[in-house]
Every structure is written in structure tokens, then in C-alpha cells.
Amino acid sequence: MLRDAVLVAGKDLRIEIRSRVGLNQIGPFAIAVLLLFGLALGPDRRVLAPASAGLFWVAVLLSTLLAVQRSYAIESADAARDGLRLSGLDPAGIFLGKASAVAAQLLVLEAGLTVGVTLLYGAHLSGALVLVAACAAGTLGLAAVGTLYGVVASGLRTRETLLPLLFLPVVAPVLLAATKAWDAALAGTPSHAGGWLDVLVVFAVLYIAIGTVAFGPLLEDG
Amino acid sequence: MAPAVRLHEAVALAGRFPLLAGASLEVGEGEVVHLRGPNGAGKTSVLKVLAGLLAVHSGEATVLGRDLVADRRAVRREIGMLGHQSFLYEELTVEENLRFAVRANRGVVTGIRPVLEQFGFAGRLASIPVGRCSAGQQRRASLAVLVARGARLWLLDEPHAGLDQDGRDLLDELLTGARAAGRTVVFASHELERAEAIADRVVHLAGGRVVEPPEPTGASDSPAPSAQAARQTISGPAVPVTEDPAHVA
Amino acid sequence: MSTPARVLPQDRPAALRVLGATALVGVVATVWLGLFVTPPDQFMGNLVRLLYIHPPMAWVAFLAYGVATLASLLYLWPRTRAEHFDRLAGASAEVGVVFTGLTLVSGSIWGRPTWGAWWVWDPLLTTTALLFVLYLGYLALRRVPGEFHVRARRSAMAALIAFVDVPIVYFSVEWWRSLHQAPTVLNPTTHKTYVHGSMFWTLLLGFVSFTLVYIWLMAHRYRLARLQDLEDVEGLEVALEERRAEGDAG
Numbered sequence: 001m002l003r004d005a006v007l008v009a010g011k012d013l014r015i016e017i018r019s020r021v022g023l024n025q026i027g028p029f030a031i032a033v034l035l036l037f038g039l040a041l042g043p044d045r046r047v048l049a050p051a052s053a054g055l056f057w058v059a060v061l062l063s064t065l066l067a068v069q070r071s072y073a074i075e076s077a078d079a080a081r082d083g084l085r086l087s088g089l090d091p092a093g094i095f096l097g098k099a100s101a102v103a104a105q106l107l108v109l110e111a112g113l114t115v116g117v118t119l120l121y122g123a124h125l126s127g128a129l130v131l132v133a134a135c136a137a138g139t140l141g142l143a144a145v146g147t148l149y150g151v152v153a154s155g156l157r158t159r160e161t162l163l164p165l166l167f168l169p170v171v172a173p174v175l176l177a178a179t180k181a182w183d184a185a186l187a188g189t190p191s192h193a194g195g196w197l198d199v200l201v202v203f204a205v206l207y208i209a210i211g212t213v214a215f216g217p218l219l220e221d222g
Numbered sequence: 223m224a225p226a227v228r229l230h231e232a233v234a235l236a237g238r239f240p241l242l243a244g245a246s247l248e249v250g251e252g253e254v255v256h257l258r259g260p261n262g263a264g265k266t267s268v269l270k271v272l273a274g275l276l277a278v279h280s281g282e283a284t285v286l287g288r289d290l291v292a293d294r295r296a297v298r299r300e301i302g303m304l305g306h307q308s309f310l311y312e313e314l315t316v317e318e319n320l321r322f323a324v325r326a327n328r329g330v331v332t333g334i335r336p337v338l339e340q341f342g343f344a345g346r347l348a349s350i351p352v353g354r355c356s357a358g359q360q361r362r363a364s365l366a367v368l369v370a371r372g373a374r375l376w377l378l379d380e381p382h383a384g385l386d387q388d389g390r391d392l393l394d395e396l397l398t399g400a401r402a403a404g405r406t407v408v409f410a411s412h413e414l415e416r417a418e419a420i421a422d423r424v425v426h427l428a429g430g431r432v433v434e435p436p437e438p439t440g441a442s443d444s445p446a447p448s449a450q451a452a453r454q455t456i457s458g459p460a461v462p463v464t465e466d467p468a469h470v471a
Numbered sequence: 472m473s474t475p476a477r478v479l480p481q482d483r484p485a486a487l488r489v490l491g492a493t494a495l496v497g498v499v500a501t502v503w504l505g506l507f508v509t510p511p512d513q514f515m516g517n518l519v520r521l522l523y524i525h526p527p528m529a530w531v532a533f534l535a536y537g538v539a540t541l542a543s544l545l546y547l548w549p550r551t552r553a554e555h556f557d558r559l560a561g562a563s564a565e566v567g568v569v570f571t572g573l574t575l576v577s578g579s580i581w582g583r584p585t586w587g588a589w590w591v592w593d594p595l596l597t598t599t600a601l602l603f604v605l606y607l608g609y610l611a612l613r614r615v616p617g618e619f620h621v622r623a624r625r626s627a628m629a630a631l632i633a634f635v636d637v638p639i640v641y642f643s644v645e646w647w648r649s650l651h652q653a654p655t656v657l658n659p660t661t662h663k664t665y666v667h668g669s670m671f672w673t674l675l676l677g678f679v680s681f682t683l684v685y686i687w688l689m690a691h692r693y694r695l696a697r698l699q700d701l702e703d704v705e706g707l708e709v710a711l712e713e714r715r716a717e718g719d720a721g
Contacts, residue, residue, distance in 0.1 A: 004326070007322065007326060011311070011314070014313075014314065014318075015311055015313040015314060018313040018314075019313045020350070047411075048506070074311065074313070076632065082275050082305065082307075082309070083309035085274070085275060085298065086273065086275070086298055086301070086303055086309060087309075087323065087325045087326040087327070088298050088299040088326050088328065089372075100708060142658060148632065149632075152612065152625065152629065156615050158615065162608075162611060162612065163467040165604075165607070165608040165611055166608045166611075166612065166629070167599055168603040168604075168634075169605040169608060169633075169635045170605065170632070170633065172601050172636075172640055173636070173639045173640050173643040173644075176643050176647055177643055180647065195272055195646070199639070199643050199646075200644075202639070203639055206635060206639075207635075210635065214628050214632065216295075217628065218463050218625065218628060219268070220294060220295065221621045221622075221624045221625045233711065235618050235707070237617060237618070237709060238616075238703060238706055238710060239710060239714075240707065240710050240711050240714045241716075242714070243711045243714035244711070260716075263717075277618060277620075277621060328652060340548045386631075411592045427716050427718075428717060428718035429715050429716060429717030429718025429719065430714045430717070430718070431714075431715060431718050432714070433718045433719075
């Protein structure tokens with residue numbers, strides 16, 4: 001299973017490094033989202049700076065949708081499920097591999113977005129450890145849920161519209177907890193983030209476990 | 223010996239449309255069988271059922287001794303399928319694709335070199351992304367994956383399509399070699415002459431079932447050429463059927 | 472092959488009609504008692520009258536999700552797998568979504584004069600709203616066509632994946648609010664101590680009647696789903712005949 005996970009993650013990341021869809025499309029998309037938030041909330045940094053954490057995570061959530069869709073698009077387009085089924089790979093391995101590849105890309109994106117919120121919203125970075133921990137745990141949770149619902153939607157005609165509807169409500173706790181953890185860190189009180197980090201870790205562990213078990217049947221039922 | 227493939231009254235659905243309407247078929251170990259029939263007769267569906275990609279709604283389906291109704295996954299590592307779409311990654315090179323496919327199937331990657339050479343991917347050609355290969359080269363690459371994975375049962379959907387003369391010769395050679403090596407092959411093809419030359423027998427499909435040979439072939443009253451083929455045929459105008467995965471889903 | 476004559480489930484069983492009538496009488500009685508018989512509350516005044524229907528609606532919504540989850544679980548469990556559990560899950564989730572919508576609307580109407588806003592980010596309210604979209608997603612997935620068991624298994628798993636989220640959502644939202652000095656919300660549980668006599672019986676009647684409404688709606692929705700499935704089975708037989716005829720025609 002782990003061997004397959006490494007194989008799949010390596011393959012996905014290699015394809016992403018070559019195609020640069022993440023760099024050329026998802027990254028710019030996330031920046032556009034940040035800019036639009038800036039326009040919506042006005043130029044006042046006293047409004048923008050306190051909202052940085054929330055806006056950052058909403059941008060991450062939306063980018064996750066794109067990353068997940070891309071993750072299944074590279075599986076030879078329409079035949080995504082067939083190719084994966086025929087590959088002989090362990091389904092749990094496919095799930096873990098794909099989720100880690102998505103998570104790795106999101107982490108790179110988050111590094112860029114962090115710079116973005118600092119420059120654009122005037123967020124003052126502090127509590128680096130909490131920021132990083134929240135990103136790590138939150139991203140794993142997002143990638144797990146995304147990969148899981150991604151395979152549900154992948155074979156369906158309505159996949160582009162169905163995926164966001166399934167994905168976004170479920171990851172509401174991630175948005176909430178990650179934003180609160182970041183708020184605490186940015187406000188200079190990282191010790192207040194503890195409980196929120198726990199929520200993120202519990203969420204990630206739970207959905208990684210569910211995904212490992214449920215991915216196989218979901219891949220078959222298409 | 224148990225047959226490599228056995229379908230009995232198999233029904234498979236795409237939504238509410240019956241792709242297979244009770245197909246019965248037996249293929250012995252080491253046999254090369256040609257599926258014939260008009261578009262929409264169910265050829266692709268038979269191959270998909272055998273590969274465990276399409277669920278059997280009712281009836282029986284056994285492949286390589288495994289019951290597909292109980293578990294569609296068990297059989298896949300011993301199957302090589304060549305479909306309408308190639309299951310290759312466009313951004314990866316031919317060699318990387320082969321390497322991934324073999325490792326995914328728990329194979330050993332050392333055997334890849336000779337396979338690449340056999341399919342004309344020696345040297346530089348092996349290291350360009352599949353996306354930049356021609357359609358024919360991609361087809362060859364798919365065949366190379368099939369061979370490199372060392373499948374026991376080959377399921378080929380229109381394998382001649384998109385290949386040039388050399389490629390077709392290569393394919394025929396491959397199929398002859400596969401038979402000699404004791405592989406079981408089931409393939410669908412409109413290239414009747416070539417198919418006829420390779421196949422041990424022909425199975426006719428129409429309306430999602432295996433049928434008697436059609437009258438236009440001149441075998442109306444007399445039994446089909448081989449005793450085994452007695453049950454089978456072609457016929458009738460068929461409704462075009464979409465068989466893309468989204469539909470099957 | 473001819474299609475065997477099929478015995479359709481009786482169109483409207485008498486028991487179901489009696490149930491429907493009882494539920495209707497119950498709801499009308501609740502409304503009548505709530506509006507005209509019970510006294511106004513000493514703190515909330517006439518607003519209390521909404522409380523005779525709002526909690527029962529919320530109760531039905533949660534009951535429905537509970538039933539949907541349980542049915543999904545029973546469908547996934549190999550030993551208890553049966554088509555009726557899938558139909559039950561689908562029917563219950565649909566009724567649940569309707570009652571969640573009603574809960575949100577009635578809560579909102581109650582909240583406007585009480586809190587001075589149509590919407591307050593109260594934990595229970597926020598969780599309920601998230602549940603609403605969560606199960607709308609589930610229903611959307613159910614509507615994706617497909618072979619019965621494929622769709623049923625997919626839906627059942629999606630229901631469980633969604634259900635796991637409910638406690639996480641609830642606790643994180645509650646914690647989120649409590650850290651923010653939430654406006655002192657009138658907690659229905661503490662408020663119950665003021666409920667007496669006719670108010671208590673009206674509320675109880677509300678709970679019973681709305682539960683009956685739930686059962687009645689469920690029975691009908693289930694019956695409809697069963698008929699649809701039967702139609703599909705019959706349609707399949709016709710489709711198989713037609714498909715086979717393609718082969719014979721030539």
C-alpha cells in the first residue's frame with residue numbers, strides 16, 4: 001500500500017512538474033482570489049489585515065478544488081477510473097498517493113499565499129510554528145476529503161459542479177479551525193491556537209482513515 | 223481444464239440501457255477469439271465486463287477462475303486491456319509510462335528495455351513525452367505496456383485501428399506470439415481479413431448477446447466453420463451506443 | 472418472454488390514510504392550541520407560540536438524518552444489505568432536508584424580534600445551516616443516474632462520510648462562538664422550566680404530530696421510490712427485449 005502510494009505520488013508530482021498546470025494556473029488563480037478579496041473589502045488595511053487568515057484559507061479551499069480536479073484530469077481524461085482500476089494498484093495506495101501529491105502542491109501554494117497576504121493585506125507574520133502546523137494539518141485534511149470526493153465525482157458527467165457542493169460543506173471545520181489558529185498566531189497569541197490545531201489534526205486523521213478504507217469501493221462504483 | 227473466460231446470461235447496464243442483454247461465452251485457456259458484430263452490438267461491453275470494469279447486473283461471469291460477480295478487482299493484475307482510449311500519461315515519456323505500469327502491477331522493471339526495442343522505441347523515441355508522439359506511436363506504446371505487464375488474458379478493442387502497415391504486422395506477430403506462449407486473447411476488430419488469419423474462432427455479437435452467424439456470410443443453413451462457433455453470429459441494424467465511462471457510471 | 476403480471480403495492484393503504492389524517496389533525500390542533508389556547512409567555516410574549524412548532528420541526532430533521540445514517544449503515548453492512556434500506560435512506564434524507572429548511576425559516580422568524588436579526592451565528596443555527604447544504608449535496612449525488620446497487624453503495628458511503636462531519640462541525644462551531652462571547656441566547660433547555668400546563672401539552676402534541684407527519688411523508692416517499700424502482704425493473708425487461716430484438720432483426 002505505501003509502496004503504491006509513493007509510486008502514485010511520484011507519478012502525479014512528476015506530471016505536475018512537467019505540465020506546470022499548478023504553477024501556471026492554480027497559483028495565479030489563488031492570487032486573483034486574494035486580489036478580489038482586497039477589492040471587495042476595500043483598501044483599508046485595518047479591515048484587511050484582521051481578515052487575512054480567513055481570506056487566506058478561503059483561497060486555499062478554492063484552490064484545493066482545482067488541484068483535486070486536476071489530479072483526476074491527468075488520469076487520461078475520461079477514462080480516469082478505468083485506467084486506475086486496470087493499473088493493478090492498491091486502492092488505498094492510490095488514495096494516499098494522490099492525496100499526498102495534492103497536499104504537496106497545496107503546501108507550495110500556501111507558501112506563496114502567505115507572502116501574498118503579507119504584501120496585499122499587511123498581515124504581520126508571527127507565531128511561525130503555529131502557522132506551519134495549521135497549514136500542515138489543515139492541508140492534509142483538505143487533500144484527503146478532496147481526493148475522496150474527487151473519485152466520487154470523477155466518473156460523473158456533472159463532476160465539475162458536484163465536487164464543490166460535496167466538498168465545501170464538509171471542510172467547513174477546517175476553514176474555521178485553521179482560520180482561528182492563524183488568527184491566534186497573527187495576533188501574537190499562538191498559545192490560543194492549541195485547541196484549534198487539535199481539531200485540524202483530528203479532522204485530518206479521521207478523513208485519511210476513512211479515505212483509506214472507502215476509496216476502493218468508491219473507485220469501483222462508478 | 224476450466225475455461226479462461228466464462229459468461230453465462232450476463233447482463234450489464236449503462237444506466238437503464240442494457241449493454242449486454244444476456245451474453246453467454248466461453249473461451250478456453252490459450253485460445254484467440256475474435257469478437258465480431260455491428261457497432262453497438264456489445265463488443266466493447268464484453269471486453270469491459272471481462273476486465274472487471276463493468277459490473278455484471280445478472281448472470282454469471284468468471285475470468286481466470288475468479289468470479290467477477292463477487293469481486294471485480296481480483297483479476298485485473300492478470301489482464302491486459304487495450305481500449306479506445308490509451309491509458310497513458312501524456313506528460314510522461316514512453317519509458318516512464320511503461321515503468322509506472324509495470325511497477326503498479328508488481329512487475330520487475332528490468333524487462334522493459336527489450337520490450338521498448340521490440341516496439342521500435344529504442345533510443346531517443348523512448349524519452350519523449352507520450353503527448354508528443356503520433357497516434358500510431360501512442361497505440362504502439364499501449365501495446366508495449368500490455369506486453370511489459372505480462373498479462374495472461376489480453377483484451378483488445380479494435381487493436382488494428384490507428385496503426386500503420388508496420389504496426390499492424392507487428393500486432394499480428396504479437397498475437398501469434400501470444401498464442402504460442404499460451405496467452406488467451408479476446409479481441410474485437412473490424413479488420414476482418416487480418417482478424418480471420420489470427421483468430422482460432424469467431425464469436426458473433428448482436429443486440430448485446432452472442433448470436434448465430436449471420437445469413438449474408440453464406441452460412442445460413444450449414445453450421446458455422448468450426449464446431450465451437452456453432453452458437454454464434456452477426457446480424458441486424460443496431461442502435462449506436464455510447465460506451466464512454468461516464469455513461470457506464 | 473412475456474412480462475409477468477406484477478402486483479403493484481396497494482395504491483393508498485388504509486392505515487396510511489388514517490396516519491395522514493391523524494397527523495393532520497395533530498398539526499392543526501397544535502397550531503390552534505398554540506395560537507389561541509395557550510397563554511403568552513411571561514418573557515417572550517406571543518413569540519413563544521412559534522416554539523410549539525420550531526423544536527418539533529428541528530427534532531424531525533435530526534430524526535430523519537439519524538434514520539438516513541442508520542439505513543445507509545445497514546445497507547453497507549453485507550449481512551443486512553437490502554434495497555429497502557437504500558430507499559429508506561433516500562426518503563429520510565429528503566424529508567430531513569425539507570424539515571431542516573422549515574426549522575431554519577421558523578427559527579429565523581423567531582430570531583428577528585428576539586435577537587433583532589434574521590440570522591445570528593449561533594452554534595446550533597450554524598450547524599443546522601451547514602447540515603442543510605451537506606445533505607443537499609448528498610441528495611444531488613443520489614440523483615446522479617446509475618445502476619441501482621452502484622448508486623446505492625455510492626450514496627450510502629457519501630452519507631456516512633457526511634455524517635462523520637456533523638459532530639466535528641457542531642463542536643468547532645460551538646467553540647468558535649463561545650470564544651467570541653456569544654450574545655446570550657435564550658437556551659430552549661433552560662427555558663423549558665417555564666413551560667407549564669397547557670404549554671407543555673401543546674409542545675408535546677407538537678412533537679407527536681410532527682413525528683407522525685414525518686412517518687406519513689416517509690411512507691409515501693418510500694412507496695414512490697419503490698414504484699419508481701419497480702418501473703425501472705419493468706423498464707429493464709422491456710429494454711432487454713428490445714436489445715435482444717436488435718440481434719434477431721437481421
